[in-house]
Amino acid sequence: MPEPMAARGRVTILDVAAAAGVSRQTVTRAMNDMAEIAPATRERVLQVARELRYRPSRFGRDLVSGRRRTIALVVHSLINPYYPELASAVVGAAARCGWNVVLADSRHASSPKQLLADLGEQADVVVGYLGAIPPDHRGDLLPLVVIDGDAGSGHAVVRFDAAAAMADLAGHLAGAGVRHPVMAVPGSGNARAREFAAAMARHQVPVRVLTYPEHGAGADGDPTRSGGEDLDGGISVAAALVREIQSGAAATDAVLGFNDLTACGLLKGFRRAGVAVPDQVRVAGIDGLSLGTVVSPELTTLALDLDEVAEHAVDLAIEIFDGRTGPGETEGTARQVSHRLLVRESA
Template structure:
């Protein structure tokens, strides 16, 4: 057994479990006077918890049943409906297991992400989500807790991972636009000033355009309807010859479509618009938005499935969600 509490570090239920030589579920049952635990083990756990100075967090006592698995879902922006749909998929999958999901919004801010990681250890049993921090930083803050990363490779770490592969979907979108006679197809990428580099979605667009021998046009856009409007206005001012636009996501696409119509472009008669994500909101605009569709519910559900495997001690295989072209009315 290990010694007493470490100054400046909050003792977690996992610390008690490690010191007592039992699972964290056993610690939870002992602390909450649940059944299925013998008297000797229960007393050992209680003595260990007292020696280490463990106390359940106010959060855990008030919001999460100690005999139930809780998962922290970390997302960069709840206002973006893509992440809302992913969260819905995770919540649905967790409910089937009688698990709890607590959502953390980092506002796409690195400092807020670090603050979120700093409090996760005492609040949940596993973490899934979108992270900008390096793997070693995430590992240090989560201390052996199961972690599933969405949208990026984990470079062989202990984490589960879910990758989104939109290459074939983007290729299909450009082929459709080129096949309908479009020759000047631009792209509104994410905000390059904020993210510094062009996105992998731009790489997919560029390669697809090369396959058809077409020139590329790109500018960055803030990930909002207003951002799409501003970027579309600037791009059409610089390149009035454009007859189609592909965008980093559906929110940008909706703004771009609004702006194109304000500038007198008929959609899709003389100007086509294709987004990326395939969100439900795309069916609520006129004309309905064509998009490279990601099964957002499957992303959330797969994350919960991987958590289940990690909690059982198994490293899950990397999962890939592949995009497909969803044609509606805008292209």
């Protein structure tokens, strides 16, 4: 078998055909799981492709054409302004490297497996919030970069670290005299709640957790028109807390939202009830969205630098595509972005 092509330039379909002793058409059939090819031949071609770190060229793009490559960005919901802000940052980072971006909203996919299959026809690398990755996914053929992922997932990840910022927020709230904090989370949002509770515990202040439905609905009952279930979730948590405060059932002097959208819902709910923020209840969020600067009072938040997130994600994607990180080497390949506390008017 010829030497790996990484040292001699990008591997082409002709390299794979020569190494496997087959025609270019046979390589195309094997890579696309087409008929008219013997199973043993298909497996031999795929094995050679893996060893040479070859990845097929989507849309029939030729390496010598100079055309731009494509990243597929997967987000959870374009209703949440976090994802459009992230998408803008990824598009900018990719454009600076000569790459295109296609966007997919995972809410509209029939399954994670089908989503990846569809994106495999459109992109060279998939980046984003990928949820349940099919266990049989062939990362050597369609590489993945998971945003806000687990470094032990077996895929390249961009990790978020909120520990230092959460500790700063806990110190800020404790220093301001907060003794009855609450965290508002969706049903699956307990990891952030545990981080907040641990940070406040270092100040001997317990945290109470209130949950809201992950899939809220708008006034007409349609969840796709709710304006974001986290906004509605924040409003509902604020209403519950107001009822507790008015009845004397429980005291609350600060609330941390699961994200900035939840926190904006909290601000809206408290304003409706005539509860002054921050005089009666302090409110903070997580994400650092520009939305937090146009609400009143302006939102205190644990902010992410989304440009930094995008730069890391795109850099990892290109690194994998170029063969600098090969098959089986992406596990443990991680970049980390830390939150930072931005103290504004709400807390």
